[in-house]
Amino acid sequence: MTAVMRFPRYERSFWFSYSLAWLTFASGYAALHLLSENPSVVKAISISLRNIVPAALLGIAVIFYNNRVMQRFENRWVQLAIQAVSAFCYAGFWVLLVWLMGLSRMSLLKGTFFFFLPPIEAVHWHMLAGVLIYSTISGVQYAIAESQTKWAMLKNAEVQLALAKFDPHFLFNTLNGIRHLIRKDSAAAESAHVKLAELLRASLVAVQTGEDAVSLAYEMELSNLYLELQQLRFRDRLSIVRNIDKSALDVMVPPLILQPLLENAIRYGVEGSSQNSTLHLDVMDDLKHATIQVRNTITSQKDDEFDEREGMGLSIVKTRLKGFASDAHMKARTSDDGKCFTAIITVPHEC
Numbered sequence: 001m002t003a004v005m006r007f008p009r010y011e012r013s014f015w016f017s018y019s020l021a022w023l024t025f026a027s028g029y030a031a032l033h034l035l036s037e038n039p040s041v042v043k044a045i046s047i048s049l050r051n052i053v054p055a056a057l058l059g060i061a062v063i064f065y066n067n068r069v070m071q072r073f074e075n076r077w078v079q080l081a082i083q084a085v086s087a088f089c090y091a092g093f094w095v096l097l098v099w100l101m102g103l104s105r106m107s108l109l110k111g112t113f114f115f116f117l118p119p120i121e122a123v124h125w126h127m128l129a130g131v132l133i134y135s136t137i138s139g140v141q142y143a144i145a146e147s148q149t150k151w152a153m154l155k156n157a158e159v160q161l162a163l164a165k166f167d168p169h170f171l172f173n174t175l176n177g178i179r180h181l182i183r184k185d186s187a188a189a190e191s192a193h194v195k196l197a198e199l200l201r202a203s204l205v206a207v208q209t210g211e212d213a214v215s216l217a218y219e220m221e222l223s224n225l226y227l228e229l230q231q232l233r234f235r236d237r238l239s240i241v242r243n244i245d246k247s248a249l250d251v252m253v254p255p256l257i258l259q260p261l262l263e264n265a266i267r268y269g270v271e272g273s274s275q276n277s278t279l280h281l282d283v284m285d286d287l288k289h290a291t292i293q294v295r296n297t298i299t300s301q302k303d304d305e306f307d308e309r310e311g312m313g314l315s316i317v318k319t320r321l322k323g324f325a326s327d328a329h330m331k332a333r334t335s336d337d338g339k340c341f342t343a344i345i346t347v348p349h350e351c
Contacts, residue, residue, distance in 0.1 A: 102116075203256060264343070
């Protein structure tokens with residue numbers, strides 16, 4: 001099945017480039033009039049603006065119109081037919097708009113209604129230029145949409161891979177711990193089994209449904225399940241300190257966004273060492289943003305073993321946050337003495 005083209009997202013840089021392109025076109029248009037008709041610079045600029053500004057404004061309408069076409073029609077041949085007709089319509093509207101502006105200008109200058117027909121050569125030129133302008137705008141727009149679609153598919157594949165995989169060491173050790181508990185405390189073993197099942201179910205649901213957001217309260221529930229299962233394994237070696245601002249729990253976040261950070265904290269804070277480690281999980285709120293901070297002591301020095309899993313995990317967290325909201329982001333830092341690692345996620349209240 002062919003992937004549906006995504007609705008393009010346009011940032012400030014796009015509109016800056018759009019404006020710059022029209023400014024360049026207007027300058028070239030004025031220069032041509034200076035060379036061919038030898039008017040004053042002011043008159044050449046005036047003629048240029050009267051012709052180019054309507055085309056630029058119609059071009060903005062074309063951008064939003066093309067978005068609707070891409071959303072409604074998936075068949076490329078249908079889109080091509082619609083765009084071919086639309087290109088001539090755009091050129092015709094441009095000619096009509098410039099002509100009506102000319103009628104209004106001349107009527108104001110003469111103090112009475114003044115009617116004239118534009119030269120046929122000018123109409124031909126504007127029609128040709130209009131079709132070329134429309135084709136250029138649409139071509140750039142489709143290229144942006146195609147690029148965004150491929151980028152989204154690539155990143156979604158990475159995210160699905162991350163969601164679908166828990167650390168195999170965690171799964172093995174948790175199941176092994178449950179096996180030992182069955183002999184000593186069947187109630188505790190059953191509780192651990194339920195927690196593991198709920199955690200794996202949440203991961204499976206996130207992959208299958210492709211849901212984009214869950215409440216921070218739900219995300220914290222899953223994080224607590226994971227940490228409780230890890231405490232089952234490490235017991236007194238792992239201490240967890242939570243400081244949760246409940247006013248932030250209604251904020252929406254990407255599902256399982258904390259999982260890679262917690263895995264990283266366990267791997268470098270507890271595994272491979274007999275020392276005790278403390279993991280701090282803090283949630284803060286400033287009314288505009290919620291901040292989630294995962295901080296752990298570093299007892300396992302694995303600088304040379306910082307493998308692709310950790311690098312990919314943190315990278316995917318950043319990628320998911322970037323796609324989730326424009327001002328959502330993650331920062332990570334190690335303390336100057338190298339004994340503490342902190343990862344900080346910031347998400348807006350409204351996405």
